[in-house]
Each structure stands twice: as structure tokens, then as C-alpha cells.
Amino acid sequence: MPCSKCQYQAVISLQHGNLCKNHFIGYFEDKVFKTINKYQLIDRNEKLCVAVSGGKDSLTVLYLTKKYLEKNSISVSNNLVALAVDEGINNYREHTLVDLKKFCTEHKVPLTIVSFQEELGKTLDQAYPIINKDTNKRPCNVCGVWRRYLLNKHAKKLGVDKVITGHNLDDEAQAIIMNIFKANTTLAARLGPISGVHEHDLFIQRVKPLYFCAEKEVRLYALLKNFQIKFSECPYSKEGYRHHIQEMLNDFEHKYKGTKQGIVNSFLATLPLLQNHEKQAPQAIQQCSKCQEASNKDICNACAMKETIQNA
Numbered sequence: 001m002p003c004s005k006c007q008y009q010a011v012i013s014l015q016h017g018n019l020c021k022n023h024f025i026g027y028f029e030d031k032v033f034k035t036i037n038k039y040q041l042i043d044r045n046e047k048l049c050v051a052v053s054g055g056k057d058s059l060t061v062l063y064l065t066k067k068y069l070e071k072n073s074i075s076v077s078n079n080l081v082a083l084a085v086d087e088g089i090n091n092y093r094e095h096t097l098v099d100l101k102k103f104c105t106e107h108k109v110p111l112t113i114v115s116f117q118e119e120l121g122k123t124l125d126q127a128y129p130i131i132n133k134d135t136n137k138r139p140c141n142v143c144g145v146w147r148r149y150l151l152n153k154h155a156k157k158l159g160v161d162k163v164i165t166g167h168n169l170d171d172e173a174q175a176i177i178m179n180i181f182k183a184n185t186t187l188a189a190r191l192g193p194i195s196g197v198h199e200h201d202l203f204i205q206r207v208k209p210l211y212f213c214a215e216k217e218v219r220l221y222a223l224l225k226n227f228q229i230k231f232s233e234c235p236y237s238k239e240g241y242r243h244h245i246q247e248m249l250n251d252f253e254h255k256y257k258g259t260k261q262g263i264v265n266s267f268l269a270t271l272p273l274l275q276n277h278e279k280q281a282p283q284a285i286q287q288c289s290k291c292q293e294a295s296n297k298d299i300c301n302a303c304a305m306k307e308t309i310q311n312a
Ligand code: FES
Pocket: 139, 140, 141, 143, 234, 235, 236, 237, 238, 240
């Protein structure tokens, strides 16, 4: 099939036509830069930290953030750093970290790696069977709490104004549906291209430049740009609630093109209402009495999990 814009062979078929390699790369980058501008995800004077794992999403967002800064004559060396969390997932994370280190060296972005083991005393593989002992929960709940905790804590240490993440359209559509199925309006109000409802000194704002990019588009972009990555998935990713939602949405998307985009667009139309609703009854944020990080209870979730391990 030929490209809709020129005579070259198309590499992807999108709702509005087919695109060849060069036209797809142009379309993809344009979409990301437009998202950054429209939602004001990056400000000229801000110091930015990209949350990276070595996977296709995080390396794509790191590469394009750097490109955006250069395009807008913003100093990369003064404004951009990368931060990775090593959860301690055997036979997976150690490989993606090798790719990540190479990528950051090649693109001259300073990289900080923090680990569950060093910070919390156990790897994810060791911790979740203890923490989830009395439930049938898989590792994702522990992983999510500790990852967010360490990212926020170390982003503050690095003195950055914002954390940039590689969340794509598929991730967002899944999160929206998960929150609807679980009636979790408080968590839903925190979604969107810019996370959070309230600004708070203890939280660093998180932003998502790949918000409107489908997962298959990110994968193709990373492939065409020749990023040296393994495209592997977390070995636990097939086990959680999210995976069932992902399968359902992929099935719907296959049958009815545009489903994921429709979910995200209708969510964005109602997000201001949701956020207003949350602002009426703000959750009290306090400092955790153990670690002084943000918490809505006396002891934060990360410290509570750590305590469970120490008492086991
Ligand atoms: Fe849940 Fe990796 S721990 S996907």
C-alpha cells in the first residue's frame, strides 16, 4: 500500500490514511510536540526529569523531550536528567537497564538509578510474597506504590520541577476504564496529560507527552528510529487486573477502530468536572511520620509495606 502523502511504501495504516516511514516519523513527532504545547507540559525555565526504564515508551519520550528542548533553544545540559527505578525483577530489569545506560550515554543525559533493594531493603521479587501473603494479589500493587514513592522522592532530591513519563494512549485508556470499573473517581481525577488535582510542595507534577500516541505507534517509532531495545515486557504484566482490561480494549479496538481514542477523548471532556468535584473535598496531605514524604495517613503506604517486611 502506498503512503497517502507520497509514493513511498506505507509502514502504518491510520484512521486518516497510510503513512510511509518519513511521513510517519514527522506525524508522530508533530503530535508529541503539539501535546506539549497545547497542555503546556514544559515551561522554558523548568528543570525536567524523565522517568525511564529502558523500554520503548520511556526512551521515546526521553529522546523527544530532548529534541523539543533543542528545537526551542532550551539548554539540554542545564534542564534535563533521567531517573530510573530498579525494582529488582529477575531476568528482566537488569537487561533493560543495560539498554538504558547505553542510550543515556549516547544522548548525553545524566542518569540516576535508585533501587527497591537499597531504599526499601528487598527486591520486588522478594517483597511481594511477604506483603501480599494473605491475599491473592500479584506484585503490581507493591511495584506501583514503591515506584511512585521513589520517583517522587528522588525527583525532589534532583531538584527538578516536573517528572516526564512515557505513558501512552493505551495506558491512559486502560487506567480510565479501570477506575470506572472500580468506581474510583478520586484516582480518575488525577489522570490526564498533567497528573494531579492539587499542587503541593511534597508532590512533583508528572506530565505525559505521549498521551495521544497509541502503543503501536510508539513501538513503530522506536523501531524506525533504531533504538536498541529488547521490547520485552515485565514478566508480571500478564497477571494483573490491568492485563484483562488491556486484552478487552485491544479486542474492541480490533473490531471497532478508534475505541481507545474515543475513551480518552470523552474522558478529557469530563475531566474538569471530575477535578472540580475533587477540589470540593480535598484529601488532607500530611508528612509521613517515618520518612517525611507525602501521605494521607500517619504512615505512608511505602513505609507501611516496608514495616510489614521488617516484622515478617
Ligand atoms: Fe506489575 Fe511489572 S510488576 S507489570
